[in-house]
Amino acid sequence: MNEKTDVIIIGAGPVGLFAIFELGLLNISCHVIDNLDKPGGQCAELYPEKPIYDIPSRVNITGQELTNDLLAQAKPFKPVYHLSQQVEKISKLESDDWLVETNFNKKIQAKCIVIAAGAGSFVARKIPLDNISDIEDKKILYAVRNKSQFQDKDLLIVGGGDSALDWTNELSKISNVTLIHRRKEFKAAPDSVSKMLKLEKDKKINFSLGQIKEVENLQNGKIKVVVKNEDIIKEHEVDFLLPFFGLKMELGPISTWGLNLDENLIKVDTEKFETSIPSIFAIGDINTYPGKLKLILSGFHEAALMAQKCFKYCYPDKKNIFRYTTSSKDLQKKLKAI
Amino acid sequence: MKIFVTDREGNKYTLEGDSGDTLMEVIRDNSLDIEAACGGCCACATCHVYIEDEWLEKLSARDDDEESMLDQAFDVKNTSRLSCQISLTDDLDGLKLELATE
Numbered sequence: 001m002n003e004k005t006d007v008i009i010i011g012a013g014p015v016g017l018f019a020i021f022e023l024g025l026l027n028i029s030c031h032v033i034d035n036l037d038k039p040g041g042q043c044a045e046l047y048p049e050k051p052i053y054d055i056p057s058r059v060n061i062t063g064q065e066l067t068n069d070l071l072a073q074a075k076p077f078k079p080v081y082h083l084s085q086q087v088e089k090i091s092k093l094e095s096d097d098w099l100v101e102t103n104f105n106k107k108i109q110a111k112c113i114v115i116a117a118g119a120g121s122f123v124a125r126k127i128p129l130d131n132i133s134d135i136e137d138k139k140i141l142y143a144v145r146n147k148s149q150f151q152d153k154d155l156l157i158v159g160g161g162d163s164a165l166d167w168t169n170e171l172s173k174i175s176n177v178t179l180i181h182r183r184k185e186f187k188a189a190p191d192s193v194s195k196m197l198k199l200e201k202d203k204k205i206n207f208s209l210g211q212i213k214e215v216e217n218l219q220n221g222k223i224k225v226v227v228k229n230e231d232i233i234k235e236h237e238v239d240f241l242l243p244f245f246g247l248k249m250e251l252g253p254i255s256t257w258g259l260n261l262d263e264n265l266i267k268v269d270t271e272k273f274e275t276s277i278p279s280i281f282a283i284g285d286i287n288t289y290p291g292k293l294k295l296i297l298s299g300f301h302e303a304a305l306m307a308q309k310c311f312k313y314c315y316p317d318k319k320n321i322f323r324y325t326t327s328s329k330d331l332q333k334k335l336k337a338i
Numbered sequence: 339m340k341i342f343v344t345d346r347e348g349n350k351y352t353l354e355g356d357s358g359d360t361l362m363e364v365i366r367d368n369s370l371d372i373e374a375a376c377g378g379c380c381a382c383a384t385c386h387v388y389i390e391d392e393w394l395e396k397l398s399a400r401d402d403d404e405e406s407m408l409d410q411a412f413d414v415k416n417t418s419r420l421s422c423q424i425s426l427t428d429d430l431d432g433l434k435l436e437l438a439t440e
Contacts, residue, residue: 046381119375128412128439160409182414187406211414246410248384249375294377 002109005031005080006314008100009114010087010254013041015284015299016116017070022307024077025323025331028314031108032079033100035086035121040067042118045247056297066296076336082106086121088253090280098279112310115266115275115282116299119249127243132215139223140215140241149240150175156225156236158212159244160185165192167242172199178206178236180227210234215241254286262288272309273302279313281306339431345370346437355426361387361435362422372437378422380404383411385421390434397424412439 007023009016012034020030038044043052043063051060061069085102090113093099097109124142132140144167151174157164160181165188168179179196186193199205210229217223218237225236251264260267260276265288268275275282283306284299292298311320325331341353341364355364362385365372373384380403389397394417400408404423408414418438424430 042376042381046376047379050379050381125410182409183405185405187409212412245412246383248382 002099002107003031003080004097004109005029006110007031007112007114007310008033008098008108008110009116010034010100011041011116011118011284011286012036012039012081012083013116013118013284014043014066014070014296015118015303016041016114017067017074018300019114019116019283019303019306020074020077020079021070022303023310024074024079025325025334026307026311026314026320027334028307028310030077030079031082031110033082033085033087033102033106033108035084035123037084039071039081039083040064042249043067045122052296054295054297076334082108086252090257111279111313113280114306114310115254115280115286116284116303117251117254118285120251120254120264120286121249122247123250123252125245125248127212127215127245129212129215132217135215135217135223139217139239140243142243144171144242147171147174152176153239154178154222154237155240155242156180156238157242157244159246160187161244161246162188162192163244164188164242165196167244168205169195169199172205178208178238180208180210180212182209182211184209208234212241212243268302271305273306274309281310339426339428341365341426341430342432342434343370344434344436346439357426357428359426360422361424361426361433362420364426365421365437370437372421373440374422376422380407380420380423383407383409383420384440386411386414386438387419387421388415388417388436388438389419390436391417393430393433393435396429396433 006028007030009019009030009032012032023030044067048064049062053060055061085104087100088103089101091099098113100108150171154176156178157168158180168177171177200207210227213228214226222237225241227234266275266282266286268282268287268289270289273281273283283302285294323331339355341355343351353364353368362374366374375384376382404420
């Protein structure tokens, strides 16, 4: 059985989170899907500690504080979050509902879809070399899903952040690990760094300075990784290459849904923020219209207007009476304020 | 002031910038292919450029934030900078740079 809700929001960034609130005030329930393992989108992933100065009434607020407050504001409406997964496919059911399917095979049915996906999904940043697509996800792995395949193998891990160091420390127990990083300083948690340095001192792992220059698939089933440091070139023959260069954003499957796009942005009208496909909306950084400003506050405004139109799809026979949270007992009850 | 940019295909452009603009803004607003995903807060590494040698010493050194973000870039060189971290000043008139691999 498919899970059922009124609206599916794609993207749990600030605009997606505020959409829960605006829809909730109109008695519209939501499920929210995001590829990251936590809500907040760019605010939580890229700049959790950095201040934002243009959220109305907040003189300054960090990305993480904004996320926390928006989560708290949305909470009374009991949104259901589906994290660490990406929407792969949408289709129309006979009942006229949308069916949304994720890469984890989750199927959710809803009357409307709201795309609040910012600059797209966060995905691993790949090595920009032309000749490696055949071995990517086979011998070049950007994430670790199955540790046992590394048992007694030669691994080259690249990077200086938490992922690179955590996996170096962990996989050193079962594999022959070499860590490569472009400098001696590491951005990872100090505890992971000291663990790694101890492993290196005890000769449990190798560490060398350098950057990937070339990768070649060898006949013997191994891969050759050419690493350059200043002018010194070193070749490593290994079973697996695990590069951890952080995350980047890409539009992903959304571009195949038949929506009218303008350079990877979704075209919407400025009355309802609806896309070229009725009952699919796009709000926040992912949409475009004449005069669009990519600001969080624009996304908040778009969420409020989108919700008005969603109401018509969700409750076609009901009248939507416009109310203020300050004066409406009904709204305050929903917000648990009284 | 003028900024001279060479893109990844070797095409050359002369861009017009103003004192106080960041280098990333000048490149982006001239529609050259630079992603600048985070919008200029030094939280990604998608505005990576190589500054021509003779101009390097005119720039203030990379700070810790920029150095850390460069860990996520590919093919980092001594001349690598994140262009969002460079504010234009009058003495940078004529600056030459190359866009780095994405």
